[in-house]
Amino acid sequence: MKRAFVSALALSTMLFSSPAAFAQELATKDRIGLTNAPKTLTVRLTNDSPNNPDPAIAQGYQKLFVDFIKKHPDWKLQMQFMSADIGTEQAKMLEQAKAGNAPDCAAVDSFVLSQFMVNHVLADFTPYFSKDEVADLFPFIRNGITDKDQAIRAWWWDTDLRVLYRNKSIVPDAPQTWDDLKKAGLASVKEGMEGILFNAARYEGSTFDWLANYWALGGKLVDDSGKPVFGEGENKEKFLKALTYYKDLVDSGAAPKRVTTIGNYDDLNAAAAAGTTALFIGGNWQLAQLKATLDPDEFANWTFSPIPGPTADQRSTGTGGWTIASFSKDKDKVEMCANLARDIYMGPGNALQQQLPTRKSLFDRYDVFATEANKTFAEALANGQARPGAPIYPEISNQIQIMMGDVLSGTKQPEEALNAAFKATMEAYKRL
Amino acid sequence: MTLIAIEAASRPHSRSFMRRFAGAPLPWIMPVIIVIGIFYLYPVIDVFRLSFTNATLIGDNQDYTLASIANMLSSPQLPDILWATFVFVGGSVIGQQILGLAVAVVVVRGEKRGLFGTTILRTTALIAWVVPGIAGGIIWQMLFSEAPYGALNSILRLMHLPTVAWLSDPAIAPWSALISNIWRGTAFSMVVMYAALKAIDSSLYEAAEVDGATGSQQFFFITIPQLRAAILVNMILITIMTLNTFDAIITLTGGGPGRATEVISLYVFNIVFRNYDLSGGSVLSVLMLIISLGLAVVYASFLPKEDER
Numbered sequence: 069m070k071r072a073f074v075s076a077l078a079l080s081t082m083l084f085s086s087p088a089a090f091a092q093e094l095a096t097k098d099r100i101g102l103t104n105a106p107k108t109l110t111v112r113l114t115n116d117s118p119n120n121p122d123p124a125i126a127q128g129y130q131k132l133f134v135d136f137i138k139k140h141p142d143w144k145l146q147m148q149f150m151s152a153d154i155g156t157e158q159a160k161m162l163e164q165a166k167a168g169n170a171p172d173c174a175a176v177d178s179f180v181l182s183q184f185m186v187n188h189v190l191a192d193f194t195p196y197f198s199k200d201e202v203a204d205l206f207p208f209i210r211n212g213i214t215d216k217d218q219a220i221r222a223w224w225w226d227t228d229l230r231v232l233y234r235n236k237s238i239v240p241d242a243p244q245t246w247d248d249l250k251k252a253g254l255a256s257v258k259e260g261m262e263g264i265l266f267n268a269a270r271y272e273g274s275t276f277d278w279l280a281n282y283w284a285l286g287g288k289l290v291d292d293s294g295k296p297v298f299g300e301g302e303n304k305e306k307f308l309k310a311l312t313y314y315k316d317l318v319d320s321g322a323a324p325k326r327v328t329t330i331g332n333y334d335d336l337n338a339a340a341a342a343g344t345t346a347l348f349i350g351g352n353w354q355l356a357q358l359k360a361t362l363d364p365d366e367f368a369n370w371t372f373s374p375i376p377g378p379t380a381d382q383r384s385t386g387t388g389g390w391t392i393a394s395f396s397k398d399k400d401k402v403e404m405c406a407n408l409a410r411d412i413y414m415g416p417g418n419a420l421q422q423q424l425p426t427r428k429s430l431f432d433r434y435d436v437f438a439t440e441a442n443k444t445f446a447e448a449l450a451n452g453q454a455r456p457g458a459p460i461y462p463e464i465s466n467q468i469q470i471m472m473g474d475v476l477s478g479t480k481q482p483e484e485a486l487n488a489a490f491k492a493t494m495e496a497y498k499r500l
Numbered sequence: 501m502t503l504i505a506i507e508a509a510s511r512p513h514s515r516s517f518m519r520r521f522a523g524a525p526l527p528w529i530m531p532v533i534i535v536i537g538i539f540y541l542y543p544v545i546d547v548f549r550l551s552f553t554n555a556t557l558i559g560d561n562q563d564y565t566l567a568s569i570a571n572m573l574s575s576p577q578l579p580d581i582l583w584a585t586f587v588f589v590g591g592s593v594i595g596q597q598i599l600g601l602a603v604a605v606v607v608v609r610g611e612k613r614g615l616f617g618t619t620i621l622r623t624t625a626l627i628a629w630v631v632p633g634i635a636g637g638i639i640w641q642m643l644f645s646e647a648p649y650g651a652l653n654s655i656l657r658l659m660h661l662p663t664v665a666w667l668s669d670p671a672i673a674p675w676s677a678l679i680s681n682i683w684r685g686t687a688f689s690m691v692v693m694y695a696a697l698k699a700i701d702s703s704l705y706e707a708a709e710v711d712g713a714t715g716s717q718q719f720f721f722i723t724i725p726q727l728r729a730a731i732l733v734n735m736i737l738i739t740i741m742t743l744n745t746f747d748a749i750i751t752l753t754g755g756g757p758g759r760a761t762e763v764i765s766l767y768v769f770n771i772v773f774r775n776y777d778l779s780g781g782s783v784l785s786v787l788m789l790i791i792s793l794g795l796a797v798v799y800a801s802f803l804p805k806e807d808e809r
Binding site for chain 1: 575754772
């Protein structure tokens with residue numbers, strides 16, 4: 069009797085008097101929730117999760133997940149984490165989903181969402197999000213997650229955009245046009261810098277960052293049916309104009325030829341940290357990275373502005389981000405996945421990682437988005453454009469990457485490279 | 501019935517079972533055949549099957565057709581891809597073979613003379629082999645970086661030499677990829693050559709010395725002929741390994757600039773995972789298999805026959 073009393077006292081002490089110990093019980097490396105919980109939801113996530121390499125963000129996510137599972141004590145989350153090779157991970161998950169082996173709930177990159185939609189492998193989230201929540205989404209986000217039957221197939225919870233970063237001590241005024249940027253790049257070279265840096269290697273970011281220039285001209289990659297049109301008619305002219313602009317930056321020396329080897333936003337941070345560049349095209353999230361990397365005095369020199377357009381009025385910027393979607397046919401699991409998207413990611417996750425929300429109202433709800441920088445980013449979303457939700461997009465991107473390398477390295481002239489890219493894309497389109 | 505009684509009763513039966521299959525190898529190798537069949541042959545057969553379809557990762561329906569084979573083999577990109585592959589594989593095989601043999605000879609000679617550092621040399625070479633391809637790609641990307649702080653170019657600047665566009669020049673990038681692959685694969689060749697060098701009968705060298713043969717004569721008329729089998733087997737192995745290498749290249753250049761370093765294994769990866777084209781990827785995989793087997797047969801034909809040894 070005495071022993072039973074002591075055991076009960078110890079158990080109650082552990083459960084009620086020590087939340088930290090309880091939290092540890094609930095969260096292991098690959099499980100959130102009690103081991104013996106009757107229901108299991110398999111969840112596959114990126115580093116936007118307790119798997120984040122930044123310990124503070126990882127702990128923040130762990131707390132969000134533990135708080136979430138405490139509200140759903142009958143459930144446990146079986147966690148799986150993706151590698152950094154996102155393209156391959158998403159392709160594998162698509163194959164798994166078609167075979168019926170995909171996780172119940174997973175992170176799907178917004179630019180491949182259409183591939184999952186056309187295969188009809190995504191559960192319907194429509195019943196689990198209110199009309200107000202859906203109406204509050206930015207229009208490009210709402211369109212991106214809605215299928216042709218107007219059903220919500222995923223919840224797009226964060227977005228981003230590209231801007232021009234500059235060192236004010238070397239480039240005092242924000243370049244407004246393509247010509248301004250070229251002049252600023254050449255001026256920075258005179259100051260001993262290596263000119264404007266941007267992604268131009270074989271890498272999705274190279275395509276996406278450059279597309280802002282094409283979109284600013286009003287160019288389209290695909291038509292309404294998803295057929296590639298970038299190599300025809302007016303689109304071809306606009307495409308060549310945007311491509312020639314980049315070539316001119318390199319040929320004139322305003323950008324170094326080594327841009328064809330840059331395939332990682334971290335390389336741009338490295339150049340800023342080394343003080344070898346004063347201008348680069350990067351993502352909004354890099355502002356926080358620069359702040360963490362540079363000395364405060366040095367960071368104070370850095371600022372950002374919208375990507376210059378062909379004219380000051382013609383602006384565009386690429387917007388991406390991640391969604392949460394369910395592959396399950398079990399309604400309880402689909403609802404649980406939708407709850408996870410709402411409670412962890414839609415708002416708290418944005419604030420934790422300072423990743424831009426996809427709903428206007430959330431910018432006012434969290435203090436982190438009240439900073440001048442984040443307000444400016446939010447305003448810039450007005451010029452945001454997402455990649456087309458067409459199954460052929462990954463191949464269009466692949467061809468643009470090849471074309472970019474050929475043109476900037478001087479192997480091919482723009483028109484020759486564009487014709488080759490369009491021809492290869494159309495061949496791939498026919499095979500899909 | 502006692503245990504002994506059971507054994508006694510079953511013994512004639514089991515003896516006849518053993519006798520029946522004693523001379524027949526099939527029952528004994530059947531487990532191996534099943535395992536190889538499931539884990540090795542089935543995927544190969546499925547790749548052959550897929551190459552005769554129009555299967556994609558996106559579409560549900562797949563029909564049997566020869567169109568995928570015709571499309572892939574007539575693709576205008578294929579000649580450039582095959583040329584990049586030929587340079588990469590050929591250069592890697594020659595480079596790894598020569599360097600591997602050189603390091604092995606140095607290590608064996610060093611060991612014979614009890615020189616300090618031979619173990620360090622052997623271990624250092626092996627470290628490159630242990631490093632995963634992706635990590636090796638990152639290491640070489642940092643070395644070849646054309647940023648003002650890039651490692652190799654910084655050394656060149658210190659020596660007042662012109663810098664090199666290691667990765668951004670389409671004419672130089674394939675050679676940079678080749679250098680990184682030779683660095684990585686030399687250790688494997690060294691291990692094979694080291695074992696073969698150790699197996700050479702020392703009396704051959706003693707006899708040569710008595711006859712007054714120089715060091716280079718001993719190398720070319722004793723060492724190389726004695727290593728013939730090892731060299732050919734090594735060539736088969738490193739050809740196949742290099743043909744399948746794409747992890748180091750994808751990290752180093754991603755296949756760029758343009759398609760300058762896109763070898764066939766990386767092309768297959770891109771066709772399947774970027775273009776979602778399963779049948780196209782399968783056709784190219786079969787092509788890779790044919791190239792590998794063809795080269796292996798050519799190399800094997802030069803292997804010394806049993807009566808030549």
